[in-house]
Amino acid sequence: MSSPEVFQLAIGTPITCHAFNKDRTQVAVSPNNNDVEIYQKGKTGGWELLHTLAKHDKLVTSIDWAPNTNRLVTCSQDRNAYVWDWDASQSKWEPNLCLLRINRAATFVQWSPKENKFAVASGARLISVCYFEEENNWWVSKHIKKPIRSTITSVAWHPDNILLAAGSTDMKARVFSAYIKGVDSPKAYPLWGEKFPFNTLCGEFGSEGGGWVHSVAFSPSGDYVAWASHDSTIMIAHGRDNPAIQIPFGGLPLVSLIFASETSIVGVGHDCTPFLFVLRGQQWEVIGKLDQGTKKAASSSSAFKMFQQMDSRAQQQNPEVELNTTHQNTITCVRPYAGTPENVTKFSTSGVDGKLVIWDLLASGMAGLKI
Amino acid sequence: MSHRKIDVDKFDDEDAFVDENATAQGSTAVSAQTEADVDARATEVRNYLSRGDTGAAVVKALENPPAGREVTTVKDKNTATVMAALAAAKSGDILNIVKSLDSKQVDILMKYIYRGMASPELYNSAVLLAWHEKATEVAGLGSIVRVLTDRRTV
Numbered sequence: 001m002s003s004p005e006v007f008q009l010a011i012g013t014p015i016t017c018h019a020f021n022k023d024r025t026q027v028a029v030s031p032n033n034n035d036v037e038i039y040q041k042g043k044t045g046g047w048e049l050l051h052t053l054a055k056h057d058k059l060v061t062s063i064d065w066a067p068n069t070n071r072l073v074t075c076s077q078d079r080n081a082y083v084w085d086w087d088a089s090q091s092k093w094e095p096n097l098c099l100l101r102i103n104r105a106a107t108f109v110q111w112s113p114k115e116n117k118f119a120v121a122s123g124a125r126l127i128s129v130c131y132f133e134e135e136n137n138w139w140v141s142k143h144i145k146k147p148i149r150s151t152i153t154s155v156a157w158h159p160d161n162i163l164l165a166a167g168s169t170d171m172k173a174r175v176f177s178a179y180i181k182g183v184d185s186p187k188a189y190p191l192w193g194e195k196f197p198f199n200t201l202c203g204e205f206g207s208e209g210g211g212w213v214h215s216v217a218f219s220p221s222g223d224y225v226a227w228a229s230h231d232s233t234i235m236i237a238h239g240r241d242n243p244a245i246q247i248p249f250g251g252l253p254l255v256s257l258i259f260a261s262e263t264s265i266v267g268v269g270h271d272c273t274p275f276l277f278v279l280r281g282q283q284w285e286v287i288g289k290l291d292q293g294t295k296k297a298a299s300s301s302s303a304f305k306m307f308q309q310m311d312s313r314a315q316q317q318n319p320e321v322e323l324n325t326t327h328q329n330t331i332t333c334v335r336p337y338a339g340t341p342e343n344v345t346k347f348s349t350s351g352v353d354g355k356l357v358i359w360d361l362l363a364s365g366m367a368g369l370k371i
Numbered sequence: 372m373s374h375r376k377i378d379v380d381k382f383d384d385e386d387a388f389v390d391e392n393a394t395a396q397g398s399t400a401v402s403a404q405t406e407a408d409v410d411a412r413a414t415e416v417r418n419y420l421s422r423g424d425t426g427a428a429v430v431k432a433l434e435n436p437p438a439g440r441e442v443t444t445v446k447d448k449n450t451a452t453v454m455a456a457l458a459a460a461k462s463g464d465i466l467n468i469v470k471s472l473d474s475k476q477v478d479i480l481m482k483y484i485y486r487g488m489a490s491p492e493l494y495n496s497a498v499l500l501a502w503h504e505k506a507t508e509v510a511g512l513g514s515i516v517r518v519l520t521d522r523r524t525v
Contacts, residue, residue: 209478209517209520209521209522209523210520210521210522210523211517211520211521229520230516230520231516231517231520231521232512232513232514232516232517233513233517248474248478248513248514248517249511249513250510250511250512250513250514251511251512251513252512252513252516253513253516
């Protein structure tokens with residue numbers, strides 16, 4: 001079993017989010033402030049700071065890197081989103097402002113699979129779907145508003161570039177049409193409805209107990225949408241009309257999840273370890289933690305040490321401050337790293353402990369499983 | 372000074388969520404039916420307890436709990452039923468009873484444990500702590516998180 005690759009990118013500061021470029025040689029992270037830092041993989045295997053993109057005024061909440069067009073999009077609590085183009089002649093990133101027209105913080109951003117649109121979630125109870133308008137040479141947005149009743153925390157695109165899933169703090173996950181005339185060509189999704197003009201609600205799902213929806217994801221086929229909510233459950237919906245399946249688990253809530261294949265989901269959150277969920281037969285099952293943790297060897301105890309501890313701390317043993325898991329704090333972001341959308345072999349996580357970790361899905365305890 | 376006369380509650384979205392949640396899940400409105408159900412359940416649980424079958428009594432007591440915010444008296448009555456069943460169990464049996472429950476039932480059990488601990492003057496917290504320990508052992512922290520987030524309080 002190969003252990004995960006661990007990189008301590010930031011010391012003492014959380015990593016809000018991270019995004020790799022296509023060939024995984026560079027990574028963009030937000031070190032919990034208004035900057036975006038781009039690291040280059042060094043020859044020794046470490047990461048070296050290459051660029052700092054300073055344009056936002058407030059905390060950068062989300063970053064996405066379009067693999068094929070090699071464009072970055074970032075959004076921030078300053079209510080703006082920038083699209084960054086690589087200018088090879090000056091070897092720097094050029095920001096282009098996108099008009100989001102929102103009056104609250106932007107919380108999440110994601111490129112559509114064709115990379116000609118992106119969706120920005122916000123606290124203004126709406127989603128800005130942005131696309132490039134050739135005649136004005138400008139990124140403009142259209143709003144998805146109804147029937148959202150609270151902050152949108154996360155969005156996810158259907159692989160066909162039109163449908164958009166959104167999770168919200170009004171305890172609901174929804175699927176919308178983000179069809180833009182002139183950008184998209186019409187498609188049919190019998191599973192999600194009949195007609196898809198912009199802002200069509202193609203499904204609205206709530207969990208039984210309720211709880212903020214932290215993260216949503218579409219399966220590689222686009223037939224399933226999964227979301228993680230704050231009641232320590234994940235829910236999976238199959239189309240508009242089928243009831244959503246609820247999978248409670250024993251850990252703390254997940255805050256981010258991805259489909260690793262059509263039949264498996266990796267979620268990360270407050271338990272500092274990735275969780276794996278797998279569809280076996282007709283039943284989704286909680287397989288468990290992918291990071292079992294290694295028990296740290298107990299330091300040799302001498303009578304002298306024991307009395308010293310009792311004297312200085314009124315305790316017989318050194319209090320354990322280090323967790324057994326690789327991540328030492330909440331994991332806030334998980335992304336596919338290697339493989340195809342139908343079969344993710346490696347995934348990357350980043351979290352409040354400032355670590356970026358690359359996990360091998362097979363090596364992390366799945367090798368024995370037949371999926 | 373017209374703004375002083377505005378009924379601000381009308382603009383409170385938070386309120387809307389509660390109502391929606393309460394009705395969407397059923398069994399939350401005050402009705403003669405829920406009240407009759409709770410009474411019938413109380414009798415059945417008593418019967419199980421008099422026969423000494425605490426396991427069945429606990430399972431029965433956790434059935435279809437009344438939830439929502441308008442049914443306080445009914446909820447109190449049902450809580451008393453659950454507490455009677457929980458208090459009757461011997462400490463050695465608790466783990467086996469909890470293990471026999473499915474995950475939904477454990478979540479409901481956890482809700483009632485917290486409900487009971489909220490009124491220490493009525494219910495014995497030592498008993499509830501013993502149940503809490505076993506319920507956490509079986510269902511993990513997730514069960515506690517679900518109690519904290521669930522708006523359908525019991």
